[in-house]
Amino acid sequence: MTTEFSRPHVTHFGYKNGELTVEKVAVSAIAQQYGTPFYVYSATAIRERVAQLRTALSDLNVQICYAVKANNNLSLLKLLVGEGCGMDIVSGGEMHRALTAGSPAEKIVFSGVGKTDDEIAAALHHGVHQLNVESVEELDAISRVAKQIGKVATIVLRVNPDVDALTHPKITTGTSKNKFGIAYSEALKAYADAAARAEINVVGIAVHIGSQITDVTPYRQTFERVAQLTKDIRAKGLTISRLDLGGGLGVSYDGSAGMDVDAYARTLRETLGDIDCELTMEPGRFIIAEAGALVTKVLYGKNQGNAKFSIVDAAMNDLMRPALYDAIHPVWPVREPAAEADAVRVNLVGPVCESSDTFGEFDNLPALERGDLVMLGVAGAYGATMSSTYNARPLIQEVLVEGDHYKLVRRQWTVEDALLLEQDL
Numbered sequence: 184m185t186t187e188f189s190r191p192h193v194t195h196f197g198y199k200n201g202e203l204t205v206e207k208v209a210v211s212a213i214a215q216q217y218g219t220p221f222y223v224y225s226a227t228a229i230r231e232r233v234a235q236l237r238t239a240l241s242d243l244n245v246q247i248c249y250a251v252k253a254n255n256n257l258s259l260l261k262l263l264v265g266e267g268c269g270m271d272i273v274s275g276g277e278m279h280r281a282l283t284a285g286s287p288a289e290k291i292v293f294s295g296v297g298k299t300d301d302e303i304a305a306a307l308h309h310g311v312h313q314l315n316v317e318s319v320e321e322l323d324a325i326s327r328v329a330k331q332i333g334k335v336a337t338i339v340l341r342v343n344p345d346v347d348a349l350t351h352p353k354i355t356t357g358t359s360k361n362k363f364g365i366a367y368s369e370a371l372k373a374y375a376d377a378a379a380r381a382e383i384n385v386v387g388i389a390v391h392i393g394s395q396i397t398d399v400t401p402y403r404q405t406f407e408r409v410a411q412l413t414k415d416i417r418a419k420g421l422t423i424s425r426l427d428l429g430g431g432l433g434v435s436y437d438g439s440a441g442m443d444v445d446a447y448a449r450t451l452r453e454t455l456g457d458i459d460c461e462l463t464m465e466p467g468r469f470i471i472a473e474a475g476a477l478v479t480k481v482l483y484g485k486n487q488g489n490a491k492f493s494i495v496d497a498a499m500n501d502l503m504r505p506a507l508y509d510a511i512h513p514v515w516p517v518r519e520p521a522a523e524a525d526a527v528r529v530n531l532v533g534p535v536c537e538s539s540d541t542f543g544e545f546d547n548l549p550a551l552e553r554g555d556l557v558m559l560g561v562a563g564a565y566g567a568t569m570s571s572t573y574n575a576r577p578l579i580q581e582v583l584v585e586g587d588h589y590k591l592v593r594r595q596w597t598v599e600d601a602l603l604l605e606q607d608l
Contacts, residue, residue: 207587220497226585228474250467258592260284271465275302391429406454432469468564475563498533500573517556
């Protein structure tokens with residue numbers, strides 16, 4: 184059959200002289216130096232995403248706090264700190280990474296439903312911007328820790344607005360069926376409770392309804408509920424000065440439209456533009472996903488009945504999203520296909536001993552042979568940061584490209600490295 188081969192639909196990835204490039208660097212050159220598999224990121228694409236958000240939100244004075252969970256590579260965090268981004272964290276480990284990357288503590292927002300006493304104490308010691316409180320029991324824990332160490336904890340209450348984000352069930356966080364946040368109906372009482380505590384400085388509310396959202400409707404519904412709750416809090420004579428609006432802006436995995444940031448900004452302006460609060464947002468995927476990709480090499484080909492398989496050296500431990508969410512990433516051959524080449528339907532799979540170790544079935548690739556390189560695109564978010572050493576495989580390496588330069592920003596963590604944690608204890 185003849186079909187149009189998949190070609191990159193994201194900026195700073197494309198073919199030049201028959202070779203797939205990231206910015207001005209040939210992917211094959213990186214593979215030759217470092218081997219495969221590896222993640223590769225475009226620094227310019229990251230900067231442009233931040234600039235795009237800033238332009239859309241310029242009249243709203245919104246502080247962008249990058250969601251570290253999307254990708255916590257230290258070099259990428261340093262890049263984002265340099266762009267003026269704050270950090271949204273969900274663990275003590277992420278706080279340590281953010282501080283090491285140079286993020287000022289006063290620009291760090293600590294989210295997450297299960298903060299330990301040690302994490303709370305560390306956050307108060309460093310003076311983070313705020314703790315986002317997700318339950319009344321967490322509020323009690325923060326009060327106890329703050330009293331013990333003689334600090335006043337600045338907090339906002341994360342409210343669950345019971346709004347369906349219209350996204351995958353496993354990345355929906357804002358409905359009454361999800362573990363996140365304080366129920367909307369209980370939020371006013373919880374806010375008054377927090378305000379009555381001397382060791383607590385409650386300054387606002389937070390929401391986050393999910394990830395990979397491409398329709399502004401759920402945002403409008405959420406922001407309208409936030410506006411009403413803000414009015415109710417003020418009607419009780421309580422002070423509120425901050426609104427944390429979460430993240431979740433979706434991207435394009437298949438060339439279709441991602442989130443229209445101008446429409447998002449317009450929705451924000453129409454619902455909360457005159458609310459007289461400091462605004463914070465926490466994009467992660469939107470900033471980093473399209474700026475990153477996974478490069479892998481074909482090991483073997485085989486036919487199984489009517490199915491054709493290409494087995495590559497990347498696996499589910501390197502990119503978990505297909506196994507976890509049934510996600511499909513675009514796949515691009517690193518060598519540009521000849522104009523007369525026919526496409527072949529192929530299952531791209533990894534070597535891990537699980538049937539779920541598959542990246543999907545594709546019908547827009549040329550016939551792949553041993554040694555061919557392919558790239559799985561739009562993999563900058565929830566790729567390397569979710570990687571593991573399952574099957575005792577090395578932890579994957581990462582490379583950052585800027586212009587015609589590139590550098591290794593995480594070396595391969597080998598089996599020998601892992602064994603050092605277990606020997607002679």
